[in-house]
Amino acid sequence: MAKDKRSKAHAQPPSSTATTTTTTSTRTAKPNWPPFKPPLPVVDLTLESLVEGKVVVLRSFFPRSLCRDYVSFLRELPLVTTPGKPKRGEAVRVNDRFQVDDAQFADRLWTETGLKDALASPDISHLWGGEVVGLNPNIRIYRYSAGQFFDAHYDDSNNVTLPSKEPGQQAVPAKTTWTLLLYLTSSAEGCIGGETVFYPHDRRSAKDEIAVSLETGMLLLHKHGNDCMLHEGREVTAGEKWVIRTDLCVKR
Numbered sequence: 001m002a003k004d005k006r007s008k009a010h011a012q013p014p015s016s017t018a019t020t021t022t023t024t025s026t027r028t029a030k031p032n033w034p035p036f037k038p039p040l041p042v043v044d045l046t047l048e049s050l051v052e053g054k055v056v057v058l059r060s061f062f063p064r065s066l067c068r069d070y071v072s073f074l075r076e077l078p079l080v081t082t083p084g085k086p087k088r089g090e091a092v093r094v095n096d097r098f099q100v101d102d103a104q105f106a107d108r109l110w111t112e113t114g115l116k117d118a119l120a121s122p123d124i125s126h127l128w129g130g131e132v133v134g135l136n137p138n139i140r141i142y143r144y145s146a147g148q149f150f151d152a153h154y155d156d157s158n159n160v161t162l163p164s165k166e167p168g169q170q171a172v173p174a175k176t177t178w179t180l181l182l183y184l185t186s187s188a189e190g191c192i193g194g195e196t197v198f199y200p201h202d203r204r205s206a207k208d209e210i211a212v213s214l215e216t217g218m219l220l221l222h223k224h225g226n227d228c229m230l231h232e233g234r235e236v237t238a239g240e241k242w243v244i245r246t247d248l249c250v251k252r
């Protein structure tokens with residue numbers, strides 16, 4: 001697939017049908033996300049590089065008990081099955097999704113998990129493509145059941161604005177530079193398949209593939225935008241793959 005004709009995983013507007021507990025301060029209904037219990041991080045968060053400068057993982061970012069709590073909670077959200085036939089230029093993506101603009105939850109994932117500190121470490125801070133300022137408020141939840149997958153594509157960099165946290169504070173203009181995937185299930189919960197597979201040479205080739213197996217509670221970060229590797233979410237053949245997706249943001 002040529003880069004100029006590449007299929008993109010387009011961001012979509014937040015779903016207006018997202019209903020659970022509603023906050024009164026915004027028009028978008030936001031889920032009443034479970035607390036991070038036990039307090040995070042539960043392990044020393046050390047980055048493991050899978051592809052130099054392009055793919056890193058943090059194992060046990062969420063403990064298994066918290067993943068279980070999240071999956072129970074997320075399955076009550078109004079997930080919508082994506083159409084099998086994508087719009088022109090979009091990747092075929094067959095899964096059940098929920099999407100919400102929730103800056104508060106993005107900030108909790110950033111500051112209450114140890115992630116902010118782990119990524120700020122001076123020996124790795126050059127990776128992120130600028131001054132890291134937080135996570136994309138556009139939170140996406142994916143559930144893949146047997147037969148579902150996310151076909152090969154590249155992820156775009158997007159401009160976002162991180163809202164002010166306190167009165168008097170300025171909103172921060174930012175852009176996304178890395179995709180963040182948090183796996184909530186794996187073979188430990190009976191999910192077979194569903195690997196995130198990277199193709200370093202811009203074409204699907206079993207010879208060159210780098211397949212990352214699901215691991216419950218593992219966070220995967222991969223560089224996106226111009227330097228994005230072609231990648232896919234391989235078909236799930238049994239059980240359910242649950243993922244929380246957002247993006248790392250740097251100042252623009």
Ligand SMILES: O=C(O)CCC(=O)C(=O)O
Pocket residue numbers: 009142150155179181194195196197231232233234243245
């Ligand atoms: O589910 C996966 O393993 C990949 C998801 C993905 O590529 C995306 O969200 O853009």
Ligand SMILES: [Fe+2]
Pocket residue numbers: 009153154155179231
């Ligand atoms: Fe992607």
